[in-house]
Amino acid sequence: MPAPLAADGAADWLSDTTHRRWLADDARRQFAFFLASVGTEPGFHTLDFDGNPLPDTVQELHTTTRLIHSYALGMLGGLRDCEAVVDQGMRYLASHHHDADHGGYVWAMDGDRIADGRKLAYGHVFVLLAGASAKMTGHPDADALIDDVTAVLERHFWEEGPGLFADEWNRDWTPFSNYRGMNANMHGTEALLAAYEATGREHYLEKAGRILDFFLNTMAPQTHDRLPEHYHADWTVDRDYSENPMFRPAGTTPGHSFEFSRLLLQHWDLSGRPDNNAPQTARAVAYRALEDAWREDGGMIYTLDWAGSPAITDRYWWPVTEAIGVLASFLKLDPRPEDEAWYRKLWQFADAHFIDHKNGGWFPELDESGTPTGRQFHGKPDIYHALQADLFPLTRGLSRYAETLPDLGSV
16 A cells, blocks of 8 residues: 555645655655666666566667766765766766767767767757756766766857757758757756756856746747747747657647746746746746646646647656646745645646556556556656656755755655
8 A cells, every 4th residue: 555645634745744755755766766777788778667677778868867867866865876876877978978079979879889879959958967966966077077068069059049959960960950849948948057056157047048038938928828849940930840749749748838837937046036927927837738738537638739629648757747846836936725736636646647656666658547558658768757756845945956955865
């Protein structure tokens, strides 16, 4: 029988001792489960539902970097056995993903062979996030990694005119496409804010602010607070774009609205809480996504069409985790009854359907009956999303999460 999520009659789950202990317990179980990602060879394994390595040996850049980031958070939370994962990931970035011939970081390796040599903004911003998190642990190679990937991002990806990141190049930095996208910029904002927190360098905060201004202050009011995903090279919306239905689906993706809303509050907090509409904007965008995406039988649908109707109705774990993150921010800043109700509803659904109480970790997707399945994802693809859903509510404020993590062994 799973442990109770919170004490009976608890008025405020964020401060409830039972709930905080439950969050820390789930985080520890995730850290224990994903330790099996470390093998005897360089890099990491992807794990099946039971924690066994899957036969696919391709290692993608975002998997490497998210493990570094996540286990760095574990180190900052005082947990043992996390340092080895960070060290392995940092070595693998330098020995395999880093492109000694052309600079930058290749997207995917298979053993010592480059499986996909593209240079993607999405991957490079996660390198910056990994470097920032590693720096907060005092890792000796973090400064060099931050400086290297920052130089690559500024030289090849940052477009000063619009103040946004371009998306993709071939391995030798020749053009791959004219595609521009929100997702790389959203995670770019996440990485820039972490880099600012780790280094104090103002240019990271300034760049994050420019990205947020475009998507939250320019695009959101034009699109009824639904954020377009895909753009032409001139940063006009590409309403006809549809590529990979998993990673670049048509329409809008409510889960990304939760992430961007939380990042807007993080930036606002780091900027000294200026007298602007950031809290109201974050709330409007996040609540639009909640209303659009939540299914009456539970879970978040994946995408909407341009009329705001459900498009891809599959239910994945990560939109739920990101909704939890932004609701925790609302509850810290300006708690309202509806925030508490949604926060509880989401955790209750995650506890009943996504969390693997037997083995640890979260199942990534559900079928129509609410049962874990593996149609789009193989095994448990990462610790990153679900771990942060556990940790954000345990931190004190809207920013500097790594600095305010409690001791996860004594919560």
